[in-house]
Amino acid sequence: MQPVASAGFLADAAESPARELDDFDALVRKYWPRVFRFALASLRDPDAAGSVAQDCLLKAHCNAAGFRGEASVATWLMRIAVNLVRDHARSRRLQFWKRLGAGAVDWDDLVRRIPQSGSGPETGAAAREQVERVWKAAAGLPERQRTVFLLRFVEEMDLLEIVAATGLREGTVKAHLFRALAAVRRQVGGAG
Amino acid sequence: MTEHLPDDRIAECVSGAPAPAGEQHLRECPQCASEVARLASALGHFRDAVRGLSEAQSASALARARAAHQRPKSRAWFRWPVLAAVALALAAAPAYRTVRDRRQAAQALADAQLLEQVNREVSESVPGPMEPLSQLVSWDSASQDSSPSSTASSSQNGEIR
Numbered sequence: 001m002q003p004v005a006s007a008g009f010l011a012d013a014a015e016s017p018a019r020e021l022d023d024f025d026a027l028v029r030k031y032w033p034r035v036f037r038f039a040l041a042s043l044r045d046p047d048a049a050g051s052v053a054q055d056c057l058l059k060a061h062c063n064a065a066g067f068r069g070e071a072s073v074a075t076w077l078m079r080i081a082v083n084l085v086r087d088h089a090r091s092r093r094l095q096f097w098k099r100l101g102a103g104a105v106d107w108d109d110l111v112r113r114i115p116q117s118g119s120g121p122e123t124g125a126a127a128r129e130q131v132e133r134v135w136k137a138a139a140g141l142p143e144r145q146r147t148v149f150l151l152r153f154v155e156e157m158d159l160l161e162i163v164a165a166t167g168l169r170e171g172t173v174k175a176h177l178f179r180a181l182a183a184v185r186r187q188v189g190g191a192g
Numbered sequence: 193m194t195e196h197l198p199d200d201r202i203a204e205c206v207s208g209a210p211a212p213a214g215e216q217h218l219r220e221c222p223q224c225a226s227e228v229a230r231l232a233s234a235l236g237h238f239r240d241a242v243r244g245l246s247e248a249q250s251a252s253a254l255a256r257a258r259a260a261h262q263r264p265k266s267r268a269w270f271r272w273p274v275l276a277a278v279a280l281a282l283a284a285a286p287a288y289r290t291v292r293d294r295r296q297a298a299q300a301l302a303d304a305q306l307l308e309q310v311n312r313e314v315s316e317s318v319p320g321p322m323e324p325l326s327q328l329v330s331w332d333s334a335s336q337d338s339s340p341s342s343t344a345s346s347s348q349n350g351e352i353r
Binding site: 028032033036037040041046047049050051053054109110112113127130131133134135138152153154156159177178181182184185 | 199200202203204206207209230231233234235237238239240241242243244245246247248249250252253254256257260261
């Protein structure tokens with residue numbers, strides 16, 4: 001009796017990365033929020049972040065044949081986004097990261113997003129102050145440190161995923177991450 | 193315990209990948225544990241704030257990106273009539289040239305005919321109004337040709353015909 005394909009195999013085929021990349025609308029629905037979030041945290045400009053996210057998804061869709069499946073689609077997209085953010089930030093470096101607190105993102109809008117549930121006024125004020133300090137510390141980080149920092153602490157990617165997304169070696173990623181944390185720690189008010 | 197975790201160990205613990213020695217130290221050192229907890233809390237608030245901000249702005253940014261992506265398409269619609277007009281003009285150019293060439297050829301033929309007529313009239317030895325006289329002269333000439341000696345003798349005799 002000839003073996004037949006299992007339902008699981010068919011399900012895997014239906015959700016294969018290549019097919020996922022082929023359907024642009026589905027790609028946008030699934031990955032836009034994440035790519036936009038990383039771009040927004042990196043560039044602090046919603047318009048620029050939208051532009052980067054759009055370019056990222058379009059590039060992924062148009063170059064679906066180049067996806068070898070060595071990493072997940074999400075990681076591959078983040079790698080494209082990292083490159084686009086880097087290019088964008090370099091082209092507009094003087095407009096963003098040299099002006100702390102003067103970016104396109106409204107600071108009040110950011111601090112309003114801090115969850116208030118279960119925290120009193122004092123705790124809420126402390127949380128807002130912490131967010132402000134981390135935000136400023138991230139603004140002052142060198143580009144690679146900032147990228148690694150955001151991938152780890154906003155996107156919650158593990159080290160190997162960050163290695164795949166940045167193309168850096170694991171030791172380099174760790175070094176950038178630890179330096180970034182040391183800078184954030186100093187800004188937040190810890191030792192260092 | 194007198195020594196606390198160095199920066200890189202603190203960073204390892206905050207990153208979620210503490211070395212066994214670091215984990216052991218955190219269990220025994222409230223000060224380092226507090227420091228790690230404080231930093232982790234700040235990073236957690238930061239993550240939540242950025243995620244909340246992103247969620248609030250994601251939909252509008254996507255709408256703007258889609259609008260910007262579709263704008264060139266709408267311009268392309270306006271380009272179509274212009275492109276069609278240009279194509280029509282290019283396609284009609286040979287036909288226009290044919291009609292123009294035909295007109296020029298007809299005009300040249302008319303000009304040639306007129307010129308030929310003018311040449312013919314100019315090349316006539318006697319103008320039209322003097323044609324009757326020329327007929328008389330030619331008749332005289334014919335008689336002279338027949339008897340030249342008689343004409344000469346008549347003139348000499350003072351005769352008028």
